[in-house]
Structures are given as C-alpha cells and as structure tokens.
Amino acid sequence: VRMVFMGPPGAGKGTQSNLIKNKYCVCHLSTGDMLRAAVAAGTPFGKKAKEIMDAGGLVSDEIMVGMIRDELENNQECQRGFILDGFPRTVPQAEKLDEMLEQRGQQLDHAVELAIDDALLVSRITGRLIHAPSGRSYHREFNPPRVPNRDDVTGEPLMQRPDDNAETLKKRLATYHKQTTPVVGYYQKRGIWRRVDASKSPAAVWGTLQAIFA
Numbered sequence: 001v002r003m004v005f006m007g008p009p010g011a012g013k014g015t016q017s018n019l020i021k022n023k024y025c026v027c028h029l030s031t032g033d034m035l036r037a038a039v040a041a042g043t044p045f046g047k048k049a050k051e052i053m054d055a056g057g058l059v060s061d062e063i064m065v066g067m068i069r070d071e072l073e074n075n076q077e078c079q080r081g082f083i084l085d086g087f088p089r090t091v092p093q094a095e096k097l098d099e100m101l102e103q104r105g106q107q108l109d110h111a112v113e114l115a116i117d118d119a120l121l122v123s124r125i126t127g128r129l130i131h132a133p134s135g136r137s138y139h140r141e142f143n144p145p146r147v148p149n150r151d152d153v154t155g156e157p158l159m160q161r162p163d164d165n166a167e168t169l170k171k172r173l174a175t176y177h178k179q180t181t182p183v184v185g186y187y188q189k190r191g192i193w194r195r196v197d198a199s200k201s202p203a204a205v206w207g208t209l210q211a212i213f214a
Ligand code: ADP
Pocket: 007, 008, 009, 010, 031, 032, 033, 035, 052, 053, 056, 057, 058, 059, 060, 064, 085, 086, 087, 088, 089, 093, 172
C-alpha cells in the first residue's frame, strides 16, 4: 500500500493509520508526530514550529517536503509501502510528492479523504489524549485507555495536545478548508481519490478502508 490520508483534524487519520500499518506492514509517516518530536527536542526549529502549530497555521512546504523525502529515502520500513498521515496539506506539497515518487519509480495507489462535518470534530479533538513518544491516540469517552490517563502499551502518562482546544481547532479547520481542500481536486484529477465517511465508528471506517485496499 502506498497512500496518503487526508481529512480535517480529528477525522481519525492516526487511528486508522495504526490499523493499516499493522495489517500491511508499511511505514506510518505522520508529519504532525514528526513536528511534535522536534518541538519536544527543543531545537530552534522546534520552537518555530510550535508557534505555528499553536496558531493553527502550516509549517513551510519546503521543510515538510524535506522531512518526507528524508524518511522515504532512509526509513527501511517504507520500502514495502507507506501511509502519509497529514501530508500533503497543500497543492505544492502534493506536486513535490509526485516528483519524489516519480524519481523513485513509484506512484501512489490511493488518496483517501476521511470526510466528516466540522461540528463532529469538537468533541473528538477536546477529548483526545495522546502517548507522545509513539503518537498513539485515545479518547476520554470514545476510546478510553484501560488504565485512566495511562498508555495501554507502555503504561506511560498520556497528554492532551496544546493545540487540541476549541479555539485553535477553529483556526486549524479554517486552514484545512483553505489550503488542504484543494488537494482533493488534485487527486480527483489523478483518479486515485476515494472519499470515506469518517463519522462512522472506527470499526466501520476500517471495514471500508480494507475494501478499498482489497
Ligand atoms: P491533526 O491530527 O489534528 O490533523 P497533525 O498532527 O497532523 O494534526 O498536525 C498538527 C500541526 O502540525 C498542524 O496543525 C500544522 O501546524 C502542522 N503540520 C502537520 N503536517 C503538516 C504539513 N504537511 N504541512 C504543514 N504543516 C503541517
């Protein structure tokens, strides 16, 4: 599987990526997770990235393309296939991705849009808890960890993302509609775009995805 996952914040990209990764043994590249790792490392770049993320904006195309290029070239797990979660978020990112893949003699199999109404995202985002080192996500109500506030795998504490509040969500959604929605048109023209109803349960969404990959 070589695919990109599109969808607004909270649509379920990370949750479904984990299922796909485990079934198909492909790498899961989440640009949000990569940026949060840079923020946690406290580098000068991380500090700049944090400001942008907390404001609900986008980090520059150049930096994001560089991060993905690095992974595709050096991460062995990506040889078998990949899930790009949260990338591309702009048309220039999508164009650069095509160039990179073309140079490698590869192409995308699917561009899946997890489509969902903005109104349903507030509760998903404000209830989200993450295990920062792995990127695993839980939900206070919809997918609670077995031990409250502890990761089910490592037992480590879970945290809420600083940008997961109602006010920043509004800005992130505005950014999504303005800058990322045009990417749908880009993949529609290429004939690889699929729209999946992301308002359904995680299991129902997973069923639809498996049918697409089969
Ligand atoms: P979500 O899970 O809510 O969709 P992500 O974890 O993918 O959000 O991204 C968090 C933030 O990181 C974004 O709001 C944006 O500021 C930044 N970011 C992530 N991916 C990209 C990208 N491809 N281009 C630019 N900025 C990005």
